[in-house]
Amino acid sequence: MTATHASLTETIAALDQRYVLPVYRRQPILFVRGEGARLYDEFGNAYLDFLAGIAVCNVGHSHPKLAQRIAEQAAQLMHVSNFFLTEPQARLALKLCERSGMEKAFFTNSGAEACEMAIKVARKYANAVKRTPDYEILALEGSFHGRTMGALSATMQAKYQTPFQPLLPGFRALPRNDLDALHAAFSERTAAILLEPIQGEGGVYPIADEYLRAARALCDRYDALLIVDEVQAGFGRTGRWYAYQHAGVTPDIVATAKGLGGGFPIGACLLRGVAAEVLQPGEHGTTYGGNPLACSAALAVIEIIEEEGLLENAQRVGDYLQARLRALQDEGAPIHEVRGRGLMVGVELSQPIARTVVQKALERRLILNAVGETILRIVPPLVITPADVDEAVGILRQAFAEM
Numbered sequence: 001m002t003a004t005h006a007s008l009t010e011t012i013a014a015l016d017q018r019y020v021l022p023v024y025r026r027q028p029i030l031f032v033r034g035e036g037a038r039l040y041d042e043f044g045n046a047y048l049d050f051l052a053g054i055a056v057c058n059v060g061h062s063h064p065k066l067a068q069r070i071a072e073q074a075a076q077l078m079h080v081s082n083f084f085l086t087e088p089q090a091r092l093a094l095k096l097c098e099r100s101g102m103e104k105a106f107f108t109n110s111g112a113e114a115c116e117m118a119i120k121v122a123r124k125y126a127n128a129v130k131r132t133p134d135y136e137i138l139a140l141e142g143s144f145h146g147r148t149m150g151a152l153s154a155t156m157q158a159k160y161q162t163p164f165q166p167l168l169p170g171f172r173a174l175p176r177n178d179l180d181a182l183h184a185a186f187s188e189r190t191a192a193i194l195l196e197p198i199q200g201e202g203g204v205y206p207i208a209d210e211y212l213r214a215a216r217a218l219c220d221r222y223d224a225l226l227i228v229d230e231v232q233a234g235f236g237r238t239g240r241w242y243a244y245q246h247a248g249v250t251p252d253i254v255a256t257a258k259g260l261g262g263g264f265p266i267g268a269c270l271l272r273g274v275a276a277e278v279l280q281p282g283e284h285g286t287t288y289g290g291n292p293l294a295c296s297a298a299l300a301v302i303e304i305i306e307e308e309g310l311l312e313n314a315q316r317v318g319d320y321l322q323a324r325l326r327a328l329q330d331e332g333a334p335i336h337e338v339r340g341r342g343l344m345v346g347v348e349l350s351q352p353i354a355r356t357v358v359q360k361a362l363e364r365r366l367i368l369n370a371v372g373e374t375i376l377r378i379v380p381p382l383v384i385t386p387a388d389v390d391e392a393v394g395i396l397r398q399a400f401a402e403m
Contacts, residue, residue: 034061055379058259073296088295102270107290111231111257112146126191138193142202192225197243200232204346209247235259238342239315264297310382318342347376360399
C-alpha cells in the first residue's frame with residue numbers, strides 16, 4: 001500500500017498520534033461498526049467482543065431498539081438543564097429505584113461522578129452525625145472508584161494514586177474479605193464504607209456475601225453509610241440488576257454507570273433513608289447529568305434487558321463460560337483460578353503472560369482485557385450465546401498452545 005493510498009486506519013492512527021493526548025495504549029485497529037457481540041473493522045473483519053467497551057455495551061452493539069430510541073429523542077429534545085422538568089429523567093429515576101431498592105436518584109455522566117457524589121454525601125452526613133472532623137471513610141485494598149480526585153483517594157491501588165499525591169485525607173484501606181479487620185476498623189469515627197461487590201480493575205475479585213452482610217450490620221450499629229460501587233458489576237452483569245442483591249443486603253448509596261446507558265454516557269447515584277436527606281438545593285449539581293437523551297437511552301436498555309431475558313442469560317451463559325474455562329484449565333492451560341459471577345469473570349493465570357494472551361487472542365479476533373500481568377478480565381455483552389463462549393474458549397486454547 002503506497003503513501004498516497006493509506007487505509008482509513010492508517011490515516012486515523014496518524015491523526016490520533018498527532019493530536020490526541022497519549023494516555024491510552026492503542027491497538028492499531030479501527031472499528032467502524034458493531035452488531036450484537038461483534039465489532040467490525042474497516043476491512044470487514046469481525047471480532048468477537050468479550051470486553052463490551054469495559055462492561056458498558058450490555059445489550060450488545062448497535063441494538064436496534066436502543067439506536068431508534070436515541071434517534072427519536074435526539075430529534076425531539078436533547079438538553080434543557082436541570083432547572084426544568086423532563087419526562088425521561090423522572091421515569092428513569094422511578095425504574096432505577098424500583099429495581100435497586102433505593103428511594104432517590106441523582107444523575108451523572110459517569111461512574112466516577114457517581115462515586116464523587118457518594119463521598120460528598122458521606123462527608124456531609126458525618127459532619128452532621130459524627131460532629132467531629134476526625135472521621136474516616138473505609139475502602140478496600142485493590143479497589144477502583146474512578147480517576148477524579150475524590151474517587152481516586154478511595155481507590156486503594158498505589159499505581160493509580162502515587163502520581164497524584166497529595167490525595168484527599170479521610171480514607172482508610174482494609175484488606176478485602178477479612179472479617180476480623182472489618183470489625184476492628186469500625187468505630188464511632190466511621191462515616192461510611194465504600195466497596196465494590198466485585199472488584200473489576202482490582203482483578204475481578206468477588207467480595208463475599210457474608211462480608212457485605214457484616215458491613216451492613218456494622219453500618220447500622222455505628223450510624224455509618226454503606227456505599228456500594230456497582231459501576232462495573234451492576235446493571236445485569238451478574239444475573240441480578242445489582243450484584244449486592246445476591247447477598248440480600250440493601251445499601252444506603254449505590255453508584256451505577258457503564259451498562260446503564262448501553263454505550264451512551266450516563267451514571268447515577270442512588271440513595272435511600274438518611275442518605276437521601278443529606279443534600280439540600282444548591283449543594284450539588286451537574287450540567288449534563290440526567291439529560292433527556294441519556295435518560296431515554298437508559299430507559300431503552302432497561303426494556304431490552306427485561307424483554308430479552310438478559311438477566312437470566314447472564315447467569316446461564318456466565319455459568320457455562322466459567323465451566324468451559326475450568327475445563328480448559330483441566331486440559332493443562334496455565335490457569336490458576338477462574339472466579340466471578342454471571343458475565344463478570346476473571347481468569348488468573350499461573351504465569352505473568354496475561355498481556356501476551358490478550359494480544360494473541362486479538363490476532364485471532366477475540367477481544368479480551370488484562371488487569372495486571374496475570375489476570376484476564378472477561379466482561380462480554382449480556383447477549384452472548386453458548387456458541388460465542390465455545391468460539392472464545394477455542395481461541396484461548398489456540399493462544400495458550402502457541403505460547
